[in-house]
Amino acid sequence: MTASKNPYLELLEIPPGYLNLMGYVDESEVNGPGCRAVIWVQGCLRECPGCFNPDSWSFEINQLMSVDALVEKITSNPRNEGVTFSGGEPFWQAPALANLARKLKAKGLNVMSFTGFTLERLQSEYAPAGSEDLLSQLDILIDGPYLQSQAVNSPDSTVSSSNQRVHVFNPAFKDQISWASDQTEIHVLKDGSRIVTGYLGQLFLSD
Numbered sequence: 550m551t552a553s554k555n556p557y558l559e560l561l562e563i564p565p566g567y568l569n570l571m572g573y574v575d576e577s578e579v580n581g582p583g584c585r586a587v588i589w590v591q592g593c594l595r596e597c598p599g600c601f602n603p604d605s606w607s608f609e610i611n612q613l614m615s616v617d618a619l620v621e622k623i624t625s626n627p628r629n630e631g632v633t634f635s636g637g638e639p640f641w642q643a644p645a646l647a648n649l650a651r652k653l654k655a656k657g658l659n660v661m662s663f664t665g666f667t668l669e670r671l672q673s674e675y676a677p678a679g680s681e682d683l684l685s686q687l688d689i690l691i692d693g694p695y696l697q698s699q700a701v702n703s704p705d706s707t708v709s710s711s712n713q714r715v716h717v718f719n720p721a722f723k724d725q726i727s728w729a730s731d732q733t734e735i736h737v738l739k740d741g742s743r744i745v746t747g748y749l750g751q752l753f754l755s756d
């Protein structure tokens with residue numbers, strides 16, 4: 550299989566074993582089943598009109614964090630039952646996310662990811678490097694780009710446009726595909742800054 554490479558990632562040289570992050574929260578209940586950490590990665594080529602997180606498009610280094618530091622951070626909060634990868638495009642950083650997922654699953658956490666790619670594309674020879682490995686670690690995948698023309702405004706929808714699909718790879722989650730995706734959460738951090746998340750995966754940072 551020939552996996553495609555992202556020229557932006559090569560140029561920016563994210564160190565092996567590190568992720569370039571846009572944001573992070575603990576204990577979210579609006580970004581997947583149960584209570585979970587959420588990682589928003591930095592960088593997306595897609596530029597969907599109406600994207601909820603346009604600040605995530607740039608591939609410039611924003612916040613580098615090692616996989617091991619993230620494992621420590623996520624597992625140090627016992628309320629985190631799992632982790633959700635959002636963005637940005639998680640699959641452009643698939644090798645490091647696959648390693649993170651593997652380490653968290655070994656500790657009993659579950660893993661879910663959003664992606665702007667379709668599952669078929671991620672299973673093809675044109676998938677970003679590491680996609681197969683990351684897919685093998687996921688319990689749930691929500692795939693497809695956000696299409697404003699097919700926007701879903703239903704309060705109990707788990708997708709933001711009707712072309713997107715929920716793939717439940719782990720049957721244990723078949724009955725858990727409902728969360729308050731129309732709700733927002735405000736997380737106040739130790740330094741006083743705030744992260745507002747929820748409503749179909751959007752993320753705002755404010756002081």
Ligand code: SF4
Binds near residue numbers: 601
């Ligand atoms: S794939 Fe997601 S993060 Fe990327 S532009 Fe589209 S909506 Fe935004």
